[in-house]
Structure formats: structure tokens, C-alpha cells
Amino acid sequence: MDAKVVVVGSLNMDLVARAQRLPRAGETLTGDSFFTAPGGKGANQAVAVARLGASVAMVGNVGDDAYGQQLRQALLTEGIDCQGVSVCPGVSSGVALIVVDAASQNAIVVIPGGNGLLSPESVSRFDALLQRAEVIICQLEVPSTTVAWTLARGRELGRTVILNPAPASGPLPAEWYAYIDYLIPNESEAEALAGVRVNDQESARRAAERLRQLGAGKVIVTLGGDGALLVDASGSRHFPAPRVQPVDTTAAGDTFVGGFAAGLARGLSEDEAISFGQRAAALSVTRVGAQPSIPLLKELAP
Template sequence: MQANVVVVGSLNMDLVTRAERLPRPGETVFGQSFGTVHGGKGANQAVAASRLGAQVAMIGCVGSDAYGVQLREGLEAENIDCQAVRTVTQGVSGVALIVVDTNSQNTIVVVPGTNGCLASQDIMAFDGMLQETKVIICQLEVPMETVGHTLKRGRELDKIVILNPAPASGPLPVQWYASVDYLIPNESEAGALTGVTVDSLDSAELAARSLLALGAGKIIVTLGAQGALLVSAQRVMHFAAPKVEAVDATAAGDTFVGAFSAALAAGKGEDDAIRFAQIAAALSVTCAGAQPSIPRLQDVKDFALS
């Protein structure tokens, strides 16, 4: 299989509990349910792209534990090429501890595990995969050096390079921006990157323009129920979000990124790709869990016709 989307990123096992509300610092609350769900921002985006029509390859690392076996098998079951997913001997796979409240808000603690082992050498070992693809996706749950190498190589190969700067705790290395075609942060990530409090369309545009000034090609700020804002040197465009009843927003951002990438790889125009991604993300919040909530291509087509 020749992949038209390559995802470089994390694979985690999500340990998910639902509770009436999120605990305050130092407080214990009773949970209502518990489950293990395949996740990790990289793997989520790979699954989304695959379910929504792309031929996908994943570059990442898992441990030699039971979670590592399950994570690899889960991706293979989604028809994702896992030849570049390295098993780290005696390594412990990444996990995410997730609490979701009755309002579908969540808190997440990520323990990187073997995601921290993904090195530039892993990317170089599969350079041919990058050469053959159309779209390369990165996030920030693997080492920064590895992300920087991938972005730079993607630009050298003239691919569509997408960076989802999550989780973001501060500014990115300035030299990265020139390698990124689409930078896709949510409100909090845009704020962390720029210092701007993003709580409206105007503030989202302000943050996006500061990121453009650093050299990024185009910015798409995802705003949850407020939709998405595209900002480029040529235009500003707001895309309203489809109306749905939210259950769990855990993988909405990852679904958007994967869907947007799949649409671009299929030759859709920028606006159509964003609208497609918004429907996919909206559908994802109507179900619980990370990867279990990600819709399939027919689901998006049916919603678009409804």
C-alpha cells in the first residue's frame, strides 16, 4: 500500500473514567464507569484519516507490553500501514488518564512512555514513505527534535505539511513555521503559542495573524461549537460548526485534523476539506471515547445529505 497520508506521532492506551464532575485539586470523586480505549493524538489522527478515505501509514513507537500489542493490532485493523511502528524492547507504552464529566468536558494526563523514544533516525529509516505520500501530519506528543526533523523534511519534499500543536505549553521553535502549510491549534493551543487569550473570533484572528507573521502558511483555529477560523495572507474565513448533541469531546480535534488531511489527499479544495472535517469532528463528539467515536466516510456523507 502506498500511503497518501503519513502520520508521525503518538500511540497511547487511554484509561477513561466518567464522573458527574471533574475533581478539584486534592479532591476525590466517585466515577461512574471505566474503560480502556485506543488513543494517542497521532494514532487518533491516523484512524480518522483512514476511516475517512485516506491510505494511511503511521510512524511511531510502542512498548513490548500488552498495550503495545493491542495498539498495533488496533491500527492494523483500521488498514493502517504499521511497518514504521517500532516496538521498544522492555519499553512501556504511552498511556493517557482521562476523566470526562456530564457536560462532556475532560481533563487528560498523558504519560508518554515509548512515545518519547521516537527519534529522527526512525523518520530517516522510512524516508521513502515520506517521499511517496501527499500529506504529512505531526503533533507534539513525541520528542520536539523528531517533530522538527519531520517538518523540515516534509518541506524539502514539497509535501502538504500539517502541524497540530498539541499539547502546547508555550511558543514553538521559530524555525518550524516556515515548514508548515497548515497549523491547526484549538483555542487554548493558539493562546499558548501566542500569549493571546482566545475567547472570540476576533481574538482567534489576532492569534492566527501573529502565527502567520512567524512564517506559517495558513492557520486553522478550531473553536469547538463556534466552528473553525481559517486565516491566511489572502483571506479570513469563518466556518460554522454543525449542530449536534455533545457526549464526549475527547477526540474531536484529532478527528478534524485526520479528516482535513484525508480530504486534501483526495484532492478536495481547502474550503470543502474544512467543511468535511467539521462534520467529522461534530459526529465524533456524539459518541464516547477517542478512536471509537471517530466516524466513517459514509457517516459523514449521510450527515451532509441530512
């Protein structure tokens, strides 16, 4: 079966430490627990798509180490098409060092490893996957030249193109916007991209309007516990978030993006797909870890 969704992006092994609070500069803390789990924004989103009811293929790189084997196997176990996951000789796999505090906030350091070697040529080898897809998803944990090529190719093919601009520290290249059907930043990413301070729904709307002026088709700003805001040519619509007690917010955004894409691929309306992604993300924050926290379709209320 052809994959309806193709994710081009990162695969990381997450090394997660929990502590009562995040350490200050130069400080050593005694933590509460430690575990490893497959992660990376690209792989997380692919797992979310698969668990939430749509067929998906992953295009990315791992290193020739034990982590790389584990990362690839984790995707295969989910039924994800991994023909586009390549092994880079002599390079480590991507690693994310994550500290989570008692309030479920996190601080993350990412070492790209094989992700940093994902080139446009690497992705073009699997162009047949893009041609057969309905939805193509990118993030910013692989080289920008590769993201740019994939976005442009998705637009050329007439596919639904989603960019989750994470992590973002500044504006996107101006030419990217015209390729994007759905730009999905969180509050801090919207602020970095638009240059507009974002601290509530109204400022999120202004930032999203600015991003649309730059050329993005539609913008969905995720607002954590405050829900999500869709801004398009007809105006803005707010989607309240389900109320939950968060335990770990790692991969909540990835779960939303994957759930939204899965919803579109399954034929849900835009509004239905946003609400579907929100329900999945809300359940994910009640669990620990990245991929381990992503729910199955059967777990979501209708």
C-alpha cells in the same frame, strides 16, 4: 498502495473514567464508568484519515507490553500501514489517564512511554514513506527534535505539511514555522503559541495573524462549537460548526485534523476539506472515547 498521508506521532492506550464532575486537588470521587480504548493524537489522526477515505501510514513507537500489541493491532484493523510502528524493548507503551465529567469536559494526564523514544533517526528509517506521501502530519506528543526533523523533511520533499500543535504550553521554536503549510491549533493552543488571549472569533483571528507573521503558511483555529477560522494571505474565513449535542469531546480535534488531511488527499478543495473535517468532528463528539468515536466515511452526509 502507497499511503497518501503519513502521520508521525504518538500511540497511547486511553484509560477513561466518567464522573459527574472533575475532582478537585486532593479529592477522591466515585465515578460512573470506566473503559480502555486505543488513542494518542498521532494514532487517532491516522485512524481518522483511514476511516474518512484516504490511505495512511503511521510512524511511531509502542512499548513491549500488552497495550503495545493492542495499539498496533487496532491500527492494522483499520487498514493502516504499520511498518513504521516500532516496539521499544523494556519500555511501557504510552498511556493517557482521562476523566470526563457530565458536561463532556475532560482532564488528561499523559505518560509518554515509547512515544518519548521516537527519535529523528527512528523516523528517518521510514523515509521512503515520507517520500511517497502527499500529506505529512505531526503533533507534539513525541520529542520536539523529532517533530522538527519531520517538518523540515516534509518541506524539503515539497509535501503538504500539517502541524497540530497539541498539547502546547508555549511558543513553538521560531524556525519551525517556515516548514508548516497548515498550522491547526485550538483556542488555548493558539493563545499559547501567539501570546494573544483567545476567547472569540476576532481574538482567534488576531492570534492566527500573529502565527502567520511568524512564518506559518496558513492557520486554522478550531473553535469547538463555534466552528473553525482559516487565516491565510487573502484574509480570514469562518466555517460554522454543525450543531450537535456533545457527549464526549475526546479526539474531536484529532478527527478534524484527520478529516481535513483525508479531504485534501482525496482531492477536495481547501474549503471542502475544512467542512468535511468539521462534519466528522461533530459526529465524533456525540460518541464516547477517542478512536471508537471517529466516524466512517459512509456515515457523513454529502
